[in-house]
Amino acid sequence: MKFPDLHATLFWVLASATALSAISVVLTQNIVRSAVWLLFSLAGTAGIFFLVGADFVAATQLIVYVGGTLVLVIFGVMLTAQGPFISMKTSAAEWAFSVVAGLVFLGVLLVTVTQGKWVGHFAAVSPAESTSAVALGESLLGIADATPPAQLIGTAAPDQPLPRTRMSYLLPFEIVSVHLLVVLIGAAYLARAKRRRGAAA
Amino acid sequence: MPSLGLLIAIVATILCLTFVAVSAIFFIWLERKVAGRIQDRLGPTRVGGRFGWLQTIADGIKLLVKEDIIPANADHFLFRLGPYIAFCGAFLAFVALPFGNGIVAVNMNVAVFYMLAVMSTEVFGVILAGYGSGSKWSLFGAMREAAQVVSYEVPMAICVIVPIIVAGSMNLVTIGQQQGGCFVNWQMFHDPFSFLAFWTYFTCAVASCKRAPFDLAEAESELVAGFHTEYSGLRWSFFFMAEYGAMFAVSGIAILLFAGGWHTGFLPFDPSVALKGELGSVTVGETNPWVIDFGWLLGNLINVIVFILKGWVLVFVMMWVRWTLPRLRIDQVMMACIKYLLPISCALLLGVSLWQLALASFEWLHYFSWALGGLCFFAVLGVAWKLFTTDQPPPDTGMGALLQQGGPLMAELAKK
Amino acid sequence: MTPITLNHYLALGAVLFVCGVLCMATKRNAIGVLMGVELVLNGANINFVAFAYYLRDPQGNAVFLVEGQVFALFVIVLAAAEAAIALAIVLNFYNNHLTVDVDTAEELKG
Structure with missing residues (x-):
């Protein structure tokens, strides 16, 4: 297993960048800076798509989300931002409640993810052959x-695979x-x- | 083998980065020379070097040692971030741009789409710079830029689809390989719609690089300097590198999609294919042998030179246009896009689809490329003939005329 | 370093999803809420594409290669449409109320 090393490194770099930017979107009070963090988060997601061989989806993500939607969002911010409204404060109680609820929710999701038994094989796809x-x-x-012609997996009778x-x-x-x-x-x-x-x- | 892959990636990145930086240096000098010649003056001559080529180096040193100013009103974080995002957008496009037959950092299946997508993120850096500067001129420039670039992306992308329909691939290496041999094989001459799509694409590309006559984001007569009013020194030069990088990138796309890529148009073979295995080779590595073929290398060196020269020609045309045409108003820019370029590009898309269908049933349509290619060839020849055989001296309106008129006057003055 | 599995991608998707939900809950700026929606959709998209890549049958064929990517494409397109409409509504709201604070949108309260 030589190739997955590069894959793993790239995944960790991109994933941590994406996740940290997403967290910054929530924590930043200034709406324009939020939009910038959202830009990094979306671009990181596009990188993740490239990593899993979905290059067309990744390019679409860049051209539609980053080049289109996000510019539109910034445009909206510029048209509606007037001094005091750029940063609207959220009270501490609201913050505490949201963070607790969010952490609980994240916990539930992560437990679900790790409990799931996915039948998966790793296969590297280079962008040229994809x-x-x-x-x-x-x-x-x-x-x-x-x-692709494939057989359904995870069906009730695994010994009798069904064509999809x-x-x-x-x-x-x-x-x-x-x-x-x-x-x-x-x-x-x-x-x-x-x-x-x-x-x- | 991750270490070799990583090594190749690093080398490719450094090569691309060097190319962008060096071509920016060359383009800045060329821009000044072209501007000078068009305005009937000499351009830079004083700093040194033949034709004053040291001017850009001197400018670079000046930019490096300039004080780095961040205005008090600016949003520091966004102000710093803007130039980097703009440069990244322009630079990342080079990752998928093939300079020769297989000379590409990443041979991507969706290379054209990827390049357009990455270059569309460049506008974000400009918007952030405009917003973060905390100056109204910058903000106006950024708003104009956002509206203009997002609008022009649509006809540009549709024009790019036209040759993709003909080629049947979005892989730029494949598209380049299809156009070998005589220049009538270039996609541009394949059908009338591709020919028109080339000019429409080039117009949109000039606008998406925010070059004159579409440089509303800078518009120095109205907005001081637009989005980079507050920038100085190295940060400002990042915007310039981004602009020249994007200019070469869109020219490269145009060359690869429409004008034969790395093929000269006259050689009946691709030098990298013809010379492969002719000049011997060296094998590197024991476990994973990596064959370096000198013939292939030499052939591709020719290819790369041809490709870069073609790209420079288009960049030169952009400069020529910039110093020839006056700037449009913002409403004229938007109208040109939405009322004219967008319908034209949609009609071209429809037309080329019908042409591809008609090719199947009408065999003689294949000869169209010879007719159009020949016509263009003779037109270019005619213009060149006219240029070189006109023995009438160029109209002497500048210094020469002044000296001629002033000559007798000076003589009289000398007598006294 | 442990090899990257599907679970890693799903965890990343979960993080983006939760961030989006939190963003929708805590931001009072209508455009901030919109950004939260975008994050949620991106989290879902990561899951779609990761499943398309990893889920293979015993013969090694990707089972939902096209499905996952087609769904991700549709999500991106619909998110763009949603953003356009939402921004139009926000601009209208701003014209009427001179603010984009979602707490002031209470005219329809019974």
């Missing part, structure tokens, strides 16, 4: 053969496209300059 983009594209085009149903995702893709169009119109409608409001009222 064909996830091709498989994704074919699957979104409605080609069911794009999903091969799916394609053309319909969800179209629905998401229409959804985005609706959102485009909706956001433009909501955020438009209201000139008639004063005259009507």
Whole structure:
């Protein structure tokens, strides 16, 4: 096992950066700095995606989240930030309660994670050989053969493996496209300059 | 073998970093020279070196020793962070940019998409710099930059999809390999839509690098210096390195996607393939032998030089445009994107898809690339012919004319 | 160093998820709440992609290679849509109340 060393190092670096940035998002009071920590957290997540061979998802994460959504968020902050509102204080009691509740929640999740028995094998995929983009594209085009032929695991009768149903995702893709169009119109409608409001009222 | 992988990664990083820094030095000198020539003056000559090439070095030393000022109003953390994020965004794009046949730091399956994605994070550094400076000029520059870059990303990405549809891959090495041989094999000449997509892409790329005539984020006549008003010294130079790095990166994408990548367009073979195994090789390592083929190396050296020269030509065009065209207004910039470039790019996308379908049934469409390529070749030849055969001296409006008119006057003065 | 398993990725996802929930609970700025939502969605995304990578059948085929990544893609796209709408609402709210403090949004209280 020579390759996993590099993988493990990269994982620890990226994971600690991502997690620490996420914690900083919560702890920072200044909303713009929060957004910066969110940037690092999202970029770290993209790095994690690259690490597990999902390069197309990682690039999408960067271009949509970091280049689009986060810029939009910062834009919103700049438009709505007026001196005193940039940092809105949360009271100590609220903090204490949230932290306790959050730690309990984290504990429950971690116990669930460690109790789960996943049947998993490790396989390294180098970015050049990763064909996830091709498989994704074919699957979104409605080609069911794009999903790999595999057998279901963790079924009730492990000695009689079942072939999995091969799916394609053309319909969800179209629905998401229409959804985005609706959102485009909706956001433009909501955020438009209201000139008639004063005259009507 | 992790140690070898790590070593290769470090070497590749250092090479990319060196290339970005050195080309920034060269581009700053070139920018001054181009600006000088276009404005009918000489550009830097005084500092030394042939054609004043030491000017940038002198500038660099000046920037290094300048006082590092952080304004009292600034948000220190964001102010410091801004330049680094901008530079990282531009630099990370080079990780997936192939300079030759297989000469790439990471041969990525989604290289084009990755490069666009990473370069889109550069805008974040500019916004943070503008916000963190605590100055209204910077903030205006940052807001303009955010609106402009996010808008221009859309037609740029759609134009990039056009050659990807033709090539059937997002791997830049594969796309480059497909365009070998005669220059009519370049994607640009494949069909009329790709040809138009090249120019549309280049326009959007100029805008996304915030270069004139789209440099609204700096707009020194309105906003002092835009987002980097408050920056000085080394931090300011990081923004410059980011800008020149991004210029070469978008030019590199354009070259690889549309203009033949590392191929000269005249050699019928790829030198790195043709010379492979011809000049002997050396094997390094015992357990994991690593063959160094000198022929392949020499061939790829030619490839890299051709690729970098092509990239420089596009960067030169960007400078030429900058010093020729006046700056647009912000509403004109947004209108150009949303009303013109976006519909044009969508139409090109639709057109190239239909063309690919039509290729299957109409065999003669394959000859289109010869017609378009030949036409462009003769057009370029014609322009060059005109340039070199016009014996009319260039219009003498500058110092020369002044001296000519002043000549008799001086003579008279001397007589007295 | 122990080899990295699926559980490591799931733990990272859990940390991001909890941070997001905490962010939604403690921030009074509407845009801060929005950031919490983004963190939660990212935590879920890490789980999707990690499962797509690790979950293999006894023959070594990735069982849900495409599913995990397709779901992650859809989550990213829908998160962008959600952010656009949420910001439009926040801007509207700001126009009416001159603040983005979520505690002042109590007009619909019965």
